[in-house]
Amino acid sequence: MWRRTSKAVVGVALFLAALGGSVALTSVSAAAVRVKISPAAASRVLGGESESQAAASSGIVPPQNPSESLAPNPNFTDDRSCAAKALDDSVTCNTDVVKAIDNGRSVLETMGALSLNLSAFDTMTVPEQIFVIANLERSDRGLTPIAGLTTQLDNVAQTGAANNTDPILSSSTLTGGATVRSWGSVWAGGTSNALGSDYYWMYDDGLDSANGSCTSSTPSSCWGHRDVLLGTFDSSCGQSAEQYMGAGDTASGSSYGPSLTGIVVGACGQIPSDVVFTWAQAEQVLGGGGGTTTTTTTTTTTTTTTTTTPGATVPGALRDVTATSSTTKGVVVSWEAPLSDGGAAITGYRVFRARSAGSEKLYTTVSCTSSTCTYTNKHARSQKMYFYTVAAVNTVGTGPESREVSAVAR
Numbered sequence: 001m002w003r004r005t006s007k008a009v010v011g012v013a014l015f016l017a018a019l020g021g022s023v024a025l026t027s028v029s030a031a032a033v034r035v036k037i038s039p040a041a042a043s044r045v046l047g048g049e050s051e052s053q054a055a056a057s058s059g060i061v062p063p064q065n066p067s068e069s070l071a072p073n074p075n076f077t078d079d080r081s082c083a084a085k086a087l088d089d090s091v092t093c094n095t096d097v098v099k100a101i102d103n104g105r106s107v108l109e110t111m112g113a114l115s116l117n118l119s120a121f122d123t124m125t126v127p128e129q130i131f132v133i134a135n136l137e138r139s140d141r142g143l144t145p146i147a148g149l150t151t152q153l154d155n156v157a158q159t160g161a162a163n164n165t166d167p168i169l170s171s172s173t174l175t176g177g178a179t180v181r182s183w184g185s186v187w188a189g190g191t192s193n194a195l196g197s198d199y200y201w202m203y204d205d206g207l208d209s210a211n212g213s214c215t216s217s218t219p220s221s222c223w224g225h226r227d228v229l230l231g232t233f234d235s236s237c238g239q240s241a242e243q244y245m246g247a248g249d250t251a252s253g254s255s256y257g258p259s260l261t262g263i264v265v266g267a268c269g270q271i272p273s274d275v276v277f278t279w280a281q282a283e284q285v286l287g288g289g290g291g292t293t294t295t296t297t298t299t300t301t302t303t304t305t306t307t308t309t310p311g312a313t314v315p316g317a318l319r320d321v322t323a324t325s326s327t328t329k330g331v332v333v334s335w336e337a338p339l340s341d342g343g344a345a346i347t348g349y350r351v352f353r354a355r356s357a358g359s360e361k362l363y364t365t366v367s368c369t370s371s372t373c374t375y376t377n378k379h380a381r382s383q384k385m386y387f388y389t390v391a392a393v394n395t396v397g398t399g400p401e402s403r404e405v406s407a408v409a410r
Contacts, residue, residue, distance in 0.1 A: 059109045059141040062231050065223040066108040069206030069214075072100035072199055082192040085257030087126070087249070089193050094118050097195040104203030111140065120286045123355040125379045127154055127247035129194035130262050132282050134229050134245065137202055143230060146243045146264060148281075150175065151274035151378070153246025153263055160187055160261040161248035167263040174244065178269035181237065184228035185263040190256025194249075197260045201225035233266025241268055244275070276364075277379055284361055312343035315392035315399035323388050323405035330378040331407045333388050337371050344394040351375055352389045352401060360389050360404070380409035 060066055074081065074096050081096035082088045098114055105111035114136065121129060127149060135145040152175045160167030167185040174180060188197040188210075205211045206222045214222035233243055243266050250259045316338035326332050337346060348367045352360035366375045380386050385408050389401040 059105070059111045061141050061143060062227050065226060066203070066206065068108070069204050069209040069211075069222075070104050070108055071204055071209075072097075073103050074099055076100055076192060076196060076199075077190070082196065085190065085252065087193060087251040087258040089122060089126075089129075091118065091122070093192055094122070094195055097192065097199060100199055101195065101203070104199065108203060114140070117286050124282075124285065125381045126194055126249040126260065127157070128277055128282070128379055130197065130247035130249070130260060131245050131277065132286070133194055133198045134262065134264075135279055135282065137198065138230060141230065143232070144243075145279045146245045147271075148244060148275040148278035149246060149379075150244050150272045151276055152272070153244060153265060154248060154276070155246070156248075157185070157246035157261045157263050158248030160185065160263070161250045161259045164189060164259050167246065167248070167261050169263060169265065174265065174267050174269075174272045176270050176273035178242075178267040178272060179237075181241075181266045181268055182233040183263060183265040184224075184231060184233065185261065186225045186228050187259070187261045188225075189259050191260065192258065194260060198229075201229055228264055229262070231264070233264060237268030241266065242271070243267075244272060281363060285363070287361075312394070312396050314397045315342045315346055315394050316340040317400050318349075318390055318392060318402040321388075321390055321402040321405050323386070323407040325407050325410045326376055326378070327410070329382075329410055330376055330380040331386050331388075331409050332374060332376050333390065333405065334372070334374045335390050335402065337373070338392050338399065341392070342394055342396055342399070344396055345369070346392050346394050348393050349373060349375075350391045350393055350398055351377075352391070353377065354387045355384065357387050357404060357406070360387060360401070365393075377409075382409055384409055 076082045076093065076096040079096070082090075082093035095118065098116065098118070102113040105113065116133075116136065121132065124132065131146065131149050139145050152171070153169075156169055157167045164187070166187045169180065169183050169185070172180050186197075186201055188200055191197040191200050200210050202225070205214065205225050207214060207216060207219075211222065211225065213224070243264055245265070246263045248261045252258060318338055319336040321333070321335040323331055323333050333351065335349070346369060348365055348369075350362055351364050351366055353363035354360040363377075364375070366373065375390075377386065377388075385406055387404055387406045389404050391401045392399045
């Protein structure tokens with residue numbers, strides 16, 4: 001972590017896997033991974049588009065970067081719109097930060113304003129918010145959104161946040177078997193919230209900024225955070241290449257206040273089995289405010305024959321649906337299968353979530369064929385009330401939503 005007079009401070013780490021070679025991360029020390037980003041490394045792994053493609057997009061993308069660093073205007077870290085040294089997700093604070101982001105886009109890149117449903121954004125956890133704003137920055141520049149958050153990478157990011165440092169990935173595979181090809185991570189302290197961190201990572205990351213590794217004698221270390229968030233981490237494996245993310249936060253971990261982190265991983269192979277929040281789910285929560293870009297994951301095609309019993313209908317209503325605060329983190333939702341499966345076997349359940357009663361939207365799908373099922377919503381903000389309904393699914397369709405249940409997240 002770099003100490004500066006500014007309230008905000010940021011850090012970056014980057015790992016470049018040898019193309020076509022094996023990845024052995026367990027023997028790499030944190031000091032070795034916290035390297036300065038050289039121009040060669042940035043163009044090799046982080047060059048999401050060619051120079052001509054970058055010029056044609058609506059903003060600047062790697063390997064290009066803004067010509068100067070821009071302090072936030074309005075200065076949300078100093079104008080008292082955001083709480084000092086505390087996580088502040090209030091409407092007043094977020095509105096002020098969005099104004100600064102819009103100014104940064106206009107001055108540095110001649111881009112349009114950020115399109116973000118702040119009310120929906122506020123219902124998300126901080127890690128979900130970090131993921132969403134990163135993807136909005138990517139999609140607004142014509143880049144493919146990151147596929148989703150995973151539990152494994154969230155845990156890595158949370159460790160970094162707790163230690164006030166860049167997350168360090170020590171595994172060569174993702175949960176489910178995909179091979180890690182390359183990754184980058186970012187950290188920020190004292191930036192008020194996810195949007196504030198995004199500002200410093202994206203628009204104030206050059207000379208005379210909170211990026212302490214960026215100096216006139218080390219220009220290759222400038223804009224490293226932006227390169228991580230907008231980069232394409234290895235696509236050498238072709239259609240099976242995908243990017244996944246983890247994010248973490250502590251409300252008051254660093255000497256500057258909140259500690260927020262993100263890690264972006266490029267991987268080849270199967271979809272991780274612990275994906276907890278996808279870009280498609282995020283767009284549903286945002287109510288369409290996340291733009292029109294969608295992400296497609298390509299997997300090996302298999303043919304499955306599904307037989308629906310003639311005269312079958314959708315499943316009946318669920319029984320004994322409950323929501324309770326988790327003993328560790330989040331909310332636990334439990335239910336019993338409906339008395340009637342409609343004449344076709346139940347294949348799973350759709351879980352709907354909201355922060356206010358009666359406004360639930362599809363949040364996730366749970367694969368469960370038992371008579372009693374449980375879903376733990378770990379991505380629920382601590383001490384906030386959440387409302388849920390659940391519906392059974394069979395080959396005919398989705399049954400009626402259950403009665404609404406609610407609980408305060410741990």
